[in-house]
Each structure stands twice: as C-alpha cells, then as structure tokens.
Amino acid sequence: MKIVIDAMGGDNAPRSNVEGALSAAREWQDIEIVLVGDQQQIEALLTDRPSNLSVIHASEVIEAEDEPVKAVRRKKDSSMVVAGRMVRDGEASAMISAGNTGALMTTGLLVVGRMKGIERPALAPIIPTLDGKGVLALDLGANMDSKPEHLQQFALMGSLYREKVHGIAKPRVGLLNVGTEPGKGNELTKQAYPLLEQLPIHFVGNVEARDVMDGVCDVLVCDGFAGNILLKAIEGTAGALFSLLKEQFSQSLKTKLAAALMMPQLRSLKSTLDYKEHGGAPLLGLSGLVVKGHGSSDAGAIKNAVRQARIAVSSKLVESISNEISGK
Amino acid sequence: MKIVIDAMGGDNAPRSNVEGALSAAREWQDIEIVLVGDQQQIEALLTDRPSNLSVIHASEVIEAEDEPVKAVRRKKDSSMVVAGRMVRDGEASAMISAGNTGALMTTGLLVVGRMKGIERPALAPIIPTLDGKGVLALDLGANMDSKPEHLQQFALMGSLYREKVHGIAKPRVGLLNVGTEPGKGNELTKQAYPLLEQLPIHFVGNVEARDVMDGVCDVLVCDGFAGNILLKAIEGTAGALFSLLKEQFSQSLKTKLAAALMMPQLRSLKSTLDYKEHGGAPLLGLSGLVVKGHGSSDAGAIKNAVRQARIAVSSKLVESISNEISGK
Numbered sequence: 001m002k003i004v005i006d007a008m009g010g011d012n013a014p015r016s017n018v019e020g021a022l023s024a025a026r027e028w029q030d031i032e033i034v035l036v037g038d039q040q041q042i043e044a045l046l047t048d049r050p051s052n053l054s055v056i057h058a059s060e061v062i063e064a065e066d067e068p069v070k071a072v073r074r075k076k077d078s079s080m081v082v083a084g085r086m087v088r089d090g091e092a093s094a095m096i097s098a099g100n101t102g103a104l105m106t107t108g109l110l111v112v113g114r115m116k117g118i119e120r121p122a123l124a125p126i127i128p129t130l131d132g133k134g135v136l137a138l139d140l141g142a143n144m145d146s147k148p149e150h151l152q153q154f155a156l157m158g159s160l161y162r163e164k165v166h167g168i169a170k171p172r173v174g175l176l177n178v179g180t181e182p183g184k185g186n187e188l189t190k191q192a193y194p195l196l197e198q199l200p201i202h203f204v205g206n207v208e209a210r211d212v213m214d215g216v217c218d219v220l221v222c223d224g225f226a227g228n229i230l231l232k233a234i235e236g237t238a239g240a241l242f243s244l245l246k247e248q249f250s251q252s253l254k255t256k257l258a259a260a261l262m263m264p265q266l267r268s269l270k271s272t273l274d275y276k277e278h279g280g281a282p283l284l285g286l287s288g289l290v291v292k293g294h295g296s297s298d299a300g301a302i303k304n305a306v307r308q309a310r311i312a313v314s315s316k317l318v319e320s321i322s323n324e325i326s327g328k
Numbered sequence: 329m330k331i332v333i334d335a336m337g338g339d340n341a342p343r344s345n346v347e348g349a350l351s352a353a354r355e356w357q358d359i360e361i362v363l364v365g366d367q368q369q370i371e372a373l374l375t376d377r378p379s380n381l382s383v384i385h386a387s388e389v390i391e392a393e394d395e396p397v398k399a400v401r402r403k404k405d406s407s408m409v410v411a412g413r414m415v416r417d418g419e420a421s422a423m424i425s426a427g428n429t430g431a432l433m434t435t436g437l438l439v440v441g442r443m444k445g446i447e448r449p450a451l452a453p454i455i456p457t458l459d460g461k462g463v464l465a466l467d468l469g470a471n472m473d474s475k476p477e478h479l480q481q482f483a484l485m486g487s488l489y490r491e492k493v494h495g496i497a498k499p500r501v502g503l504l505n506v507g508t509e510p511g512k513g514n515e516l517t518k519q520a521y522p523l524l525e526q527l528p529i530h531f532v533g534n535v536e537a538r539d540v541m542d543g544v545c546d547v548l549v550c551d552g553f554a555g556n557i558l559l560k561a562i563e564g565t566a567g568a569l570f571s572l573l574k575e576q577f578s579q580s581l582k583t584k585l586a587a588a589l590m591m592p593q594l595r596s597l598k599s600t601l602d603y604k605e606h607g608g609a610p611l612l613g614l615s616g617l618v619v620k621g622h623g624s625s626d627a628g629a630i631k632n633a634v635r636q637a638r639i640a641v642s643s644k645l646v647e648s649i650s651n652e653i654s655g656k
Contacts, residue, residue, distance in 0.1 A: 235538045258587075
C-alpha cells in the first residue's frame with residue numbers, strides 16, 4: 001500500500017510533514033510513503049532514509065491564500081495536484097495534505113474525481129465530545145447547499161468510516177436539527193429524516209446542537225453551512241471561555257494560586273476540546289482516499305493522518321462505500 | 329401606556345410573574361400593568377395593590393407541552409391569547425409572556441397579527457458576548473426557511489431595536505456566515521449580502537460563528553435554523569466546559585482548594601454567559617409589541633422584560649419599523 005503525502009502543505013511544512021512521514025515509515029513497515037514536493041528542501045530534512053520512504057519532486061506549491069479552483073487548474077506541478085494524480089492513476093491508495101482546504105477539495109473533485117453514484121463528496125472532521133471519543137461530522141465545508149439525498153449519502157459514508165476506520169460496531173448516526181422530534185427542522189432536514197430512516201445504518205434521529213458535545217452520536221449529518229456554524233460556535237465558545245478563565249485567574253494573588261494548582265487539569269481540559277488532536281479529516285465520496293490534515297499540523301498530526309489512511313485502505317473503505325452506493 | 333403580562337406562562341408562573349409585575353408597577357409609575365390569568369391565584373399572590381396594577385381573569389392556560397397552533401386556536405380564553413387580543417385591539421401597547429414559545433409566536437401571528445409589509449416576524453434574543461453587551465440575534469426560531477428578503481427585514485428591525493431600546497447610536501449589523509469575505513456562504517447568505525448593503529443601517533459584513541462571542545456586532549442576522557444551531561452550540565459548549573471544570577476541580581484536595589478560591593470568579597463567568605440574564609426577546613414585525621420571557625424567568629426577569637417593553641413603547645419602536653418598511 002502506497003500513501004502519498006503533500007510535503008509542502010500546512011503552516012509547518014515541509015518540516016513537520018517530513019518528520020511525520022519519517023516517523024510513520026519507521027512504525028509501519030507494511031506501507032510505502034511517498035513525499036511529494038521540493039526535492040531539495042525535503043532531502044535536507046530527511047535525517048534518515050527508511051527503505052519504504054521515497055521522494056517525488058514537484059516544482060510548485062499551492063499557497064494558503066491561493067484561490068482554490070484557479071490554483072488547482074494552473075499549478076499542475078504543485079505538490080498537492082501531483083499527489084492527487086497519483087491517487088487518480090492508482091499509483092497511490094491515499095493522499096494526505098495539510099494545505100489549503102478549498103484547493104484540496106478541488107483537487108479531490110477535479111483531479112481524483114468523484115466516486116460513481118456520489119453526488120457530493122463531503123469533508124468529515126471529528127468534533128470533540130466530553131467522553132473524548134468525538135463525533136464524525138459531515139459535511140463540514142465542502143458543500144454549502146445540500147439536498148436531502150446528499151445528506152442521505154453523507155450518513156452512509158460516515159457510518160462506514162466510523163465502522164471501518166474507528167472500529168465502532170454499529171455507529172449511531174444523528175441528524176443535526178433544531179429539535180429532537182421527527183417533524184422538526186427546515187425543509188432540508190424534514191425531507192432528509194425519512195431518507196436516513198431507510199438506510200441500513202443505526203439512525204438515532206435528530207440531534208440538537210447543545211447535545212453534540214455530550215457524545216449522543218458517533219456520526220453527525222449536516223449540510224456544510226450548518227456544520228460550519230456548529231463547529232465554529234464550539235471553537236469560539238471554548239476559546240472565549242478559556243480567555244475569560246485566564247483573565248479571572250490573573251485577578252489576584254489568591255486566584256493566581258488557584259490557577260497554578262489547576263494548571264494540569266486545565267491543560268487536559270483544553271486538549272479534550274482540541275479537535276486538532278483528533279487527526280485528519282477524510283474527504284469522503286471520491287474514487288480514492290483523500291485525508292485533510294489541519295493547517296497547523298505538527299509531525300504527530302501528520303503521522304496520525306497516515307495511521308488513519310492506513311486503516312482505511314486496509315479495511316477497504318472506498319470499496320465498501322462504492323458497493324453500498326451502487327447496491328442501492 | 330398599558331403593558332399586559334401573561335400571568336400563567338413560564339416555569340415559575342404565576343408567582344414570579346406576579347412578583348415581577350408588582351415590582352415593575354412600583355418602580356415605573358408612568359405605566360399601567362395588567363396581569364391576565366387565573367384571578368384567584370393571582371390575587372392570592374398580590375401582597376400589595378399599586379393603583380397602576382390591575383387583574384383580568386382568563387379561565388384557560390396554554391401549557392408548555394401544548395401543540396402551539398392548536399392551543400392558540402382552541403384556548404380562546406387562555407391568558408396568552410387574551411393578552412394578545414388586548415394588543416391587537418389597542419387596549420395594551422405591549423404584551424409579555426414567559427409561556428410556550430411556539431404558542432407565543434402563533435399568538436403573535438394569528439392574534440396580534442403581522443405588521444403590514446413584513447413577510448416574517450422574527451424572534452430576537454440576546455446572545456451573550458465576552459464584553460457583557462450581548463448581540464441581538466434574529467431570527468432565532470420563528471422561521472426555519474428564510475428568503476434573502478426576510479433577512480433584509482430582520483436586519484432593519486434588529487438595527488432599529490438596538491438603537492431605540494438599547495440606545496446604541498449606529499448598531500453594527502452582521503450577517504452570520506461561514507467566512508468573512510463577501511462572496512462566502514450558501515445561496516441564502518450570498519443573496520442576502522447585497523440586500524443588507526442597500527439598507528440605511530451600519531452593515532459590517534459577514535460574521536463567523538467563532539467571532540460572535542467577541543462582540544464584533546450588535547445585531548446578528550440569520551435564518552432560524554442556523555441561529556438555533558449557533559445559540560444551542562454556545563449553550564452546549566459552555567455547559568460542557570463547566571461540567572468538565574467541575575469534574576476536574578473535584579479530583580483532589582489540591583484542586584478542591586483551587587475551586588474554593590476560584591468560586592466567585594467562576595460564578596461571575598457563568599453569569600456572563602447566561603443569556604437568561606439579558607431579559608426578554610422581542611418578537612419583531614408584528615403590529616404590536618410582544619416580548620418573550622425565558623421559560624425559567626424569575627421575578628427579576630419579568631421586571632426586566634417590562635423595562636424593555638416600556639422603553640420600546642415610549643421610543644415608538646413599532647411605529648419606526650412600520651415607517652421604515654413602508655417607506656421602502
């Protein structure tokens with residue numbers, strides 16, 4: 001199994017990407033890792049050269065501020081697009097990139113290509129929950145306006161991912177909505193509800209935004225707009241609370257003392273809520289596996305993304321989704 | 329000016345409603361307060377009888393679990409519907425209810441009636457922000473599927489409310505969206521953006537969910553579905569964080585000590601985030617003023633709602649909205 005890594009994407013590229021790739025190559029001897037990007041820069045960072053790690057040169061880089069569609073169309077020799085072509089051509093089983101999210105989704109659509117029968121691929125990151133297990137939410141950003149049938153496909157793909165990659169036997173699939181009763185919601189969720197009921201999945205009904213962090217489901221289905229509002233509201237509230245806490249901790253000697261006593265607990269609290277710790281987000285519904293690493297991925301996050309890709313490929317995730325979709 | 333209070337609506341009714349009404353009647357001699365509901369129960373709670381407070385009997389009560397439209401249609405002598413009729417008939421300038429939210433919105437639509445030119449009335453509660461000033465968000469629940477023109481009207485109404493009732497000179501109006509750039513969003517927000525630009529308001533552009541709590545705008549425009557996701561995600565995250573904190577505080581003697589030292593700060597933190605403390609939410613776009621108190625309103629919250637209604641009526645809020653809408 002060959003896994004290709006965009007060495008140039010992300011805030012800490014290429015260093016973190018190369019370090020993560022090295023560490024993954026050492027840990028899993030059953031995979032081959034290919035780093036794509038500026039050969040000179042990559043080789044300068046390669047402190048070791050395991051036999052299952054190789055480098056392919058790409059002369060261009062898609063930057064964070066590049067306009068996605070334009071960048072993918074024009075920068076044909078960028079590390080991201082070259083990696084995408086390798087997946088399309090069957091030269092690699094999966095690709096990982098921590099680069100420009102829009103460009104990666106465009107690479108997925110235009111270079112790797114949609115899976116037959118899938119109308120809209122979906123980006124599926126993990127939202128943190130109190131029990132530490134997280135919930136796979138999709139779509140989170142690939143599609144702004146979804147149809148009920150898209151949500152139905154998201155539910156199926158998300159359920160298969162949780163089962164295959166995370167080993168959850170009967171993933172509980174919930175529909176993000178404004179109330180728990182079946183008749184609730186906007187036109188989209190009202191029409192999607194019966195479609196989700198028809199699927200061969202463990203559909204647990206509507207889930208309210210306030211219950212998501214309590215871990216009431218393993219997969220949360222939503223359109224990209226609502227999903228973005230949810231994820232960013234959670235991020236914003238957690239960030240706001242931590243800054244309020246910090247401010248209040250520094251108010252007096254007494255509270256500074258309390259802060260010092262609490263510091264280890266607060267750090268672990270923060271990491272529970274840090275969705276970056278949950279690794280990469282798969283882009284599901286493509287003809288090959290694409291994993292999006294967080295922009296600020298460090299070496300550990302890149303290695304984590306390789307771990308996920310390795311499990312997904314060996315458990316035949318893409319083939320399973322394809323079978324379910326075509327069998328319908 | 330006459331303000332009518334549904335004495336029977338809310339978790340703490342009628343006690344809190346009667347106490348809040350009494351306290352408001354004593355504080356503001358320039359208003360007349362009418363309590364509508366079970367006369368016997370109300371009078372038993374009236375420890376005092378200011379000359380500007382009266383009671384009107386209503387034999388029925390709309391319960392929290394009643395189906396809204398059915399309840400409003402059938403319970404014609406319920407305290408909520410009687411109060412709504414008084415506003416419709418010009419016998420009162422405003423009504424306040426902490427009862428069944430759906431039924432109150434139905435009372436607004438079917439009993440009080442829409443303002444001419446307004447397509448969809450909107451519920452506009454305050455979402456807490458770090459600076460303590462809050463942001464008026466609308467619509468939050470009255471309409472699940474909005475059109476761009478509805479969002480345009482929400483923006484205008486919200487801006488006027490902040491100006492008239494909260495005394496903010498040029499309220500900053502933001503559009504809830506998935507990115508700050510003008511072209512971002514789903515079809516609804518992309519089409520609403522230029523419509524908001526045309527209004528005689530201080531439109532500050534798109535606002536992301538993660539920035540809402542930082543107080544980047546005074547009015548946040550959204551459809552009821554996205555607004556619900558936002559508000560409940562904030563509530564859920566804050567609740568989850570507090571329960572995590574509590575758990576971690578109780579882990580050892582050391583952390584228990586820290587908790588004791590921090591308690592006053594944590595309480596004030598919690599109250600900053602408690603949107604109940606921000607008083608009632610107006611239902612804007614009706615031919616009269618309707619204020620929704622939180623279901624768990626205590627006497628102070630009811631009094632707060634009277635304060636808001638009094639300012640709104642004396643500043644001619646409803647007339648101003650009507651003039652702006654018809655002048656367009």
